[in-house]
Amino acid sequence: MNINKNIAISETGFVFNPLTGDSFSTNKIGQEILRKLQSKTDEISLVEHLTEIFAVDKATAEKDLSDFLLILKSYQILIDYE
Amino acid sequence: MNKPKITVAVTGLNNIDSPGPGIPVIRALRESQSYDVRIIGLSYESLEPGLYMHDLVDKSYQIPMPSAGTNSLLERLNYIHQQENLTLIIPNFDAELYNFIKISSVLKNDYKIATFLPTLEQFEARHKSVLHEFGEANDVKVPFSKMLFSPNEIYTLGEEISYPLVVKGKFYDAMIAATPEQAVNYFHKISAKWGLPIIIQEFISGNEVNVTAIGDGKGACIGAVPMRKLYITDKGKAWAGIALDDPEMVAIAKKVIANSKWKGGCELEFIKSREGEYYLLEMNPRFPAWVYLAVGCGQNHPEALTKMALGEEVSPFESYEVGKMFVRYSYDQIVPLNEFEKISTTGEL
Numbered sequence: 001m002n003i004n005k006n007i008a009i010s011e012t013g014f015v016f017n018p019l020t021g022d023s024f025s026t027n028k029i030g031q032e033i034l035r036k037l038q039s040k041t042d043e044i045s046l047v048e049h050l051t052e053i054f055a056v057d058k059a060t061a062e063k064d065l066s067d068f069l070l071i072l073k074s075y076q077i078l079i080d081y082e
Numbered sequence: 083m084n085k086p087k088i089t090v091a092v093t094g095l096n097n098i099d100s101p102g103p104g105i106p107v108i109r110a111l112r113e114s115q116s117y118d119v120r121i122i123g124l125s126y127e128s129l130e131p132g133l134y135m136h137d138l139v140d141k142s143y144q145i146p147m148p149s150a151g152t153n154s155l156l157e158r159l160n161y162i163h164q165q166e167n168l169t170l171i172i173p174n175f176d177a178e179l180y181n182f183i184k185i186s187s188v189l190k191n192d193y194k195i196a197t198f199l200p201t202l203e204q205f206e207a208r209h210k211s212v213l214h215e216f217g218e219a220n221d222v223k224v225p226f227s228k229m230l231f232s233p234n235e236i237y238t239l240g241e242e243i244s245y246p247l248v249v250k251g252k253f254y255d256a257m258i259a260a261t262p263e264q265a266v267n268y269f270h271k272i273s274a275k276w277g278l279p280i281i282i283q284e285f286i287s288g289n290e291v292n293v294t295a296i297g298d299g300k301g302a303c304i305g306a307v308p309m310r311k312l313y314i315t316d317k318g319k320a321w322a323g324i325a326l327d328d329p330e331m332v333a334i335a336k337k338v339i340a341n342s343k344w345k346g347g348c349e350l351e352f353i354k355s356r357e358g359e360y361y362l363l364e365m366n367p368r369f370p371a372w373v374y375l376a377v378g379c380g381q382n383h384p385e386a387l388t389k390m391a392l393g394e395e396v397s398p399f400e401s402y403e404v405g406k407m408f409v410r411y412s413y414d415q416i417v418p419l420n421e422f423e424k425i426s427t428t429g430e431l
Contacts, residue, residue, distance in 0.1 A: 006327055008405070018327035018404045020289070021310035 001069070001081045003037040020076055029054060033068060037078070043069070085114070089166055090388065091122040091159075094174030094371075095132025095139070099412075100254075100317045103174040105131075106374035108138050110384035113377060117388060122166050128426045134417045141166065144429040148178045152185050159185075163193050170196045170391050172384065174368050176253045179205060198299075198391035200345050200367055207342065208365040210250060210281045220341045222334060222362045225284035225353075233269045236262050239282065248283040251276035256318060258285060283363070288355040290314070291326065293335040294373050296383045298390055299345030303336040305381040305399040309372060312407070320372055320410075325379045327404040334360060347373070347387055372408055379403045 008016040013031045015024045026034065032053070036046055043065065050061045072078035090111060094102030104123070111119045123142035125133050133142045143162045146154040162168065171189065173182040183202050189195040199205075208216050210227070217224030226243055230236065239262075249268040250256040253276050259265035269280050295306040308331040313322035335350055347369035352360045369383060376383050379402035389396050425431040 016405060021312065021324040021326050 001043065002079050003034065004077055004079055007077055009034050015077065017075065017077055022075060024075065030068065033065065085116060085118040087118045087120065088169040089120045089122060091124050091162065091168050091171045092174065093124045093178060095123050095125050095130040097131040099315055100319050101371040103369045103371045103373055105135065105138065106371060107172055107174060107369055107384045109374050110377045110382050111388065112138065113382065114385045114388070116385065122162065122168065128422060131415060133425055133431055134415050134421060142425065142431045144425065148181055152181050155181050156185050156188060163195060168195045170388060172387065176367060179367055196391040198346050198387050204342055204344060205367050208367065210252060210364060211279060213362070213364070216365065217362055220338045222338060223359060224362050225286050227281050227283040229279040230269070230282055231279050233266045236265045236269065243282060243284055246285045248285050250281040250283055252279060252281065286353040286355055286361045288353045291331060291352050291354050292370065293331050293350045294370050294376050294383060295335045295339060295350065296347050296386055297339040297344035298396065299343060301340045301343045302398055303339040304386050304396055305376065305383050306332045306335040307376040307379050307381055307402050308332060309375055322407060322409045323372055323375060324407045325375060325402060325404055331360065338365070347383055375406065375408045376402070378408065379406045
């Protein structure tokens with residue numbers, strides 16, 4: 001699981017994919033996930049991190065993260081994600 | 083620094099909803115670091131908006147429609163040259179290029195007017211009607227296409243092509259037909275406007291991405307900027323677009339320009355399929371109407387063309403700014419009636 005290395009993420013949560021020209025905006029949680037993905041954090045560690053800093057149980061975090069990663073894949077932000 | 087003064091004649095002043103590239107080219111020339119440019123607008127109709135943009139266009143002249151042939155064009159350019167002492171002409175319409183290419187050597191030898199145009203052979207090789215062969219020659223994927231001269235041929239296509247398909251005019255216009263009946267309807271609509279043949283092309287689903295580029299005529303690509311349309315009008319024109327970081331598209335543009343030794347500005351139109359494959363839909367033999375985005379990204383293609391036309395060596399641009407966007411707008415110019423009268427009656431403004 002790798003994030004497209006050229007993705008630009010601003011402090012306001014604006015995400016730009018320079019390969020496709022697509023742009024998105026995401027909330028604080030999305031920004032946190034994207035930043036962690038940029039620092040090569042794997043999915044299991046990401047779930048742990050989310051349960052530590054947000055008020056969410058492990059099962060919910062796993063499901064929501066999986067949904068979010070699939071969205072990132074469909075927008076070509078995430079590559080090599082099955 | 084004193085910049086040399088040059089006089090450049092530019093066509094394509096129709097800055098309308100399906101805009102010609104003239105005004106963006108003029109804006110680029112106005113920003114030239116190397117030349118102090120006087121702009122002569124060349125128009126075909128009295129309502130081309132660029133005629134009335136006096137901050138961009140210094141003087142305008144009507145010229146004969148391309149169907150009038152090269153003699154009428156040359157005669158008119160001779161008159162304009164006597165008034166303005168033209169340094170360079172940059173034609174910007176597909177439909178007029180044939181005539182300008184034909185007379186380019188006369189312009190150079192007899193009038194000392196420069197152009198920087200593809201050869202007739204290059205111009206013909208990338209026609210929509212022979213795009214398939216062009217794709218093969220340049221190792222670029224091209225959707226299946228076929229030339230039709232009669233609407234009846236649509237019903238005989240059989241398994242050659244499936245629906246939806248794209249019905250295209252030889253110069254402009256493209257419509258997506260879902261049924262043979264729709265295709266026949268579009269055949270009549272487009273052929274009434276642009277004549278025959280009509281081109282039927284396989285429909286490829288994906289994102290429309292384009293490259294504006296310029297070749298030096300010796301195989302070098304002097305500049306290339308890829309763009310994705312973000313907002314498309316009902317005529318299929320980009321109303322907004324963004325510069326992409328897409329090395330593969332730039333590489334394809336460089337390959338096509340190197341193989342064909344393309345001379346001048348051009349636009350490569352692609353569909354990028356969901357599988358990430360690029361299909362060349364068209365190669366337009368002149369700058370696109372969005373060429374000013376390249377200037378905004380740090381590559382002034384019209385200025386580079388001017389330099390090469392005037393015999394200067396130009397080094398290829400090595401980078402451009404990704405993520406720069408263009409967003410068009412419409413603007414109501416207020417025009418005194420006497421200006422409209424002048425261009426309509428005297429052919430000059």
